[in-house]
Amino acid sequence: MADKQIGVAAIGCGSMARMILRRLLPKSDAIKLLAIADPDERSIKATRNEFGADIKAHTDYKELLADPAIDWVLISSWNCQHKEHAVASFEAGKHVFCQKPLATNLDDCLAMRAAWQSSKRQFVIGYTLRFSPHYRKIKELLTAGAIGRIVSMEFNETVGFNHGGYIMGDWRRLRKNAGTHLLEKCSHDIDLACWMVESLPQRVASFGGVNFFVPENEERIKAIGRDPRPDSRYSGREAYLAWQGLVAENPFTSDKDIFDNQVTIIEFNNAARATFHTNINAAIPERRMYLLGTEGALRADVLNGHIETQRIGFDSQLEIISSGTDNSHGGGDDVLATEMADAMLYGRTPAVGINEGLISATTCFGIDEAADTRNVVEMQPYWEKIGKR
Ligand SMILES: NC(=O)c1ccc[n+]([C@@H]2O[C@H](COP(=O)([O-])OP(=O)(O)OC[C@H]3O[C@@H](n4cnc5c(N)ncnc54)[C@H](O)[C@@H]3O)[C@@H](O)[C@H]2O)c1
Secondary structure, eight states, X not given: OOSSOEEEEEESOSHHHHHHHHHHGGGOTTEEEEEXXXXXXXXXXXXXXXXXXXXXXXXXXXHHHTOTTOOEEEEOSOGXXXXXHHHHHHHTTOEEEEOSSSOSSHHHHHHHHHHHHHHTOOEEEOOGGGGOHHHHHHHHHXXXXXXXXXXXXXXXXXXXXXXXXXXXXXXXXXXXXXXXXXHHTTHHHHHHHHHHHTSOEEEEEEEEEOOSSSGGGTHHHHXXXXXXXXXXXXXXXXXTSOSXXXXXXXXXTSOOOSOSEEEEEEEETTSOEEEEEEEEEESSOBOEEEEEESSEEEEEETTTXXXXXXXXXXXXXXXXXXXXXXXXXXXXXXXXXXXXHHHHHHOOXXXXXXXXXXXXXXXXXXXXXXHHHTSOEESHHHHHHTTOO
């Protein structure tokens, strides 16, 4: 056990920041939330209500960076602010946890890596699914040779309609705040695919658009109506408006510039090929992977915690494993908090850092270039820019 107190500060203390703090702080009495910075009084109030009225609150994050009692800074601000907050934190000598994605453009990502390298401090990125027992089990099966070498794969993230309405009404509906939908939401999935395939994407193609969350479909709110279920957490709320973020525009008429559906093809350097599909108006939400290998296949969905494998062969049986998780983060939030506490208390190297953040964000930048230009994009120039090849 560490003998000294670990002072923690949060820059951005909205819903994700509080979700992490809720799991992290109980891990050790030595980990103390000392200060928060957020321009929104509602987030400050909610955080102090939950974690203590004595927590120092700042509207300017630079004030908390000046405090030598702060060892770790947890960044959960808007994606476009990650670079400014992370670079300043490293320059102030702090260890950093930053929510995914790393940043909204390649220059910002590289500035974060440079600041991290000069700081010699720890960095953890919030790729929650990397901490999930579900995905760790899949990785373990692949490493043990359950399906041989991956030849091709499908994966998806189809998001339930209320969650979709939230995305299209929230700050993340605009690329200038969050980057694209693929970067903001599905960079998790892109990270997982690169991890599973163990190779960098070589070329990508993608098509996407806004085809559902348009003003003509606003009547869908009324057509579906209010949720009548007495025990539902959405009870009495209207369809598509049931999730409430800090910014809550009408998702159909808002000024969004992100896609609500997108399909992507990826060819990896090791010749594995993948398709990825996202849509944010799903009646049947999925976060599914279907991997075809030289010796078998694996199919899994984190939303029900099922992993199925079968070997190639006349006598083989379908094996069904339950990963014991059944939510969109697959139990990753709590493991992330445990491993964050280990990094804070014992200096252990966390499972995911700058490298994973950079590879996933860079892949998303390439895919979005492909979607925006309707070209096949060769990823080599991107990898050269980040020094990966
Ligand atoms: N790891 C995951 O699975 C996961 C899930 C959801 C969101 N996220 C990430 O977490 C981050 C926050 O998302 P959220 O869902 O909590 O959003 P949120 O809107 O609930 O919270 C964002 C907070 O940032 C604050 N903020 C805005 N400008 C700021 C500034 N200049 N300085 C400090 N704070 C500022 C807002 O006032 C708000 O309180 C995003 O980067 C998002 O991508 C990660």
